[in-house]
Amino acid sequence: xxxxxxxxxxxxxxxxxxxxxxxxxxWGTFLAKNGFAVFAVSYRLSKPGAKTxxxxxxxxxxxxxxARANAxxxxxxxxxxxLMGDSAGGHLTALVALAGDEPLFSTEYRNDPNAATAANVKxxxxxxxxxxxxxxWLHDQITRPRDQITExxxxxxxxxxxRIYFDASPTSYATVEKNEKTRTRFLLIYGTDDDIVDxxxxxxxxxxxxxxxxxxxxxxVVTGSG
Numbered sequence: 703x704x705x706x707x708x709x710x711x712x713x714x715x716x717x718x719x720x721x722x723x724x725x726x727x728x729w730g731t732f733l734a735k736n737g738f739a740v741f742a743v744s745y746r747l748s749k750p751g752a753k754t755x756x757x758x759x760x761x762x763x764x765x766x767x768x769a770r771a772n773a774x775x776x777x778x779x780x781x782x783x784x785l786m787g788d789s790a791g792g793h794l795t796a797l798v799a800l801a802g803d804e805p806l807f808s809t810e811y812r813n814d815p816n817a818a819t820a821a822n823v824k825x826x827x828x829x830x831x832x833x834x835x836x837x838x839w840l841h842d843q844i845t846r847p848r849d850q851i852t853e854x855x856x857x858x859x860x861x862x863x864x865r866i867y868f869d870a871s872p873t874s875y876a877t878v879e880k881n882e883k884t885r886t887r888f889l890l891i892y893g894t895d896d897d898i899v900d901x902x903x904x905x906x907x908x909x910x911x912x913x914x915x916x917x918x919x920x921x922x923v924v925t926g927s928g
Contacts, residue, residue, distance in 0.1 A: 706773070708782035711765050712742040715789030715829075718758060718855040719748045725788070739778050741769060745794065753857025755870055760811055762794045763802050766823060767816035784825040789899060790851075792831020796872035796908070799826045799886045806869055825887045830899045833908035836860055836867040841900050876911035887918040893927025 710733055712726040723742035730740040745761035748754040766783060773780035785795035801807060802821040811817060832838045832852075839852045839860055852867070853859050860867050868874050892905040899905075905921065912919040 706777060706779035706782075707737060707739050708784070709739045709741065709769055709776075709778040710784050710786050710827075711762075711769060711795075711823075712740055713745070713762055713765075713785065713787035713791035713795050714742070715787065715791045716747070717849070717851040718754060718790045718793075719851065721747075721790070726786075729786070739776070741765065748851075748854045750854075753855065755856045755866075756807055756810075758794060758855070759797055759807050763798045763807060763821045764811070764814055764816065766798065766802070766821040767814070767819040770821075771816040771819045781824075783823050784827065785823050786827040786829075787831065788829035790832060790855075792828035793833065793835075793872065795826050796828055796831060796833060796888075797870070797875075799823050799884065800872055800875035800880050804875075822884055823886055825889070827889045828891065828905070830892045830896050830901070831872075831890070831905065831908070832899055833872045833904050835871045836864070837903040837907070838899070839867065841903065845897060873908050873911050876908065876915050876917065878915045881912075881916045887920075888912055889920050889922070891922045891924070893924045895926055896928050898928070 712729060714721040714723055714725040723744050726742035730742060733740050743765040745758045746754045769783060770780045785799055787795035798821060835852050842850055842852060856866055856870055890905045890909050892901045894901060909919055909921055
């Protein structure tokens, strides 16, 4: 068949330390019935004493590159690839979409067969994503002081290295230049009563930054939802 279907690459959440692609099994069948192929992917998870940044970003980027490089064989349209992620997955998808070609996310894994393939995507759908790592770290001090998820993922605290928290945040790349280069469209979905990923300092700030930079950005806000 010459039919090329659009692809959604789904990236699970779990604080960068848990979760699995099976999270998207229901979304997968729903989207497939509506004409979208879905790849639910895994990425390296943070474990005690082993930081996974930027490795996990490379893993999600590699998924986009693999899909595009093998599009003909897989029957997908290489020009219609989107990313979907929740929580930590929302962070990783937004970061790959906006900053995938930054040196920080391009200098390792040269031996990957698809390392030269473009990792740009048409759209990102983020469910209660983490878009500002410094803000999440501050929030975690109060809500989960015994489980510093951003610190485990990045490998240091902001007191040790503030710059890396900036570099690891999708919001940092919501610029006019990135919009002109990527033309990625965003749909941000979140609940107003989320106590794990604070909507005011995450989705709302990111949405504003995207709109200020000229991105096509929309939101779905679920009132009263966590």
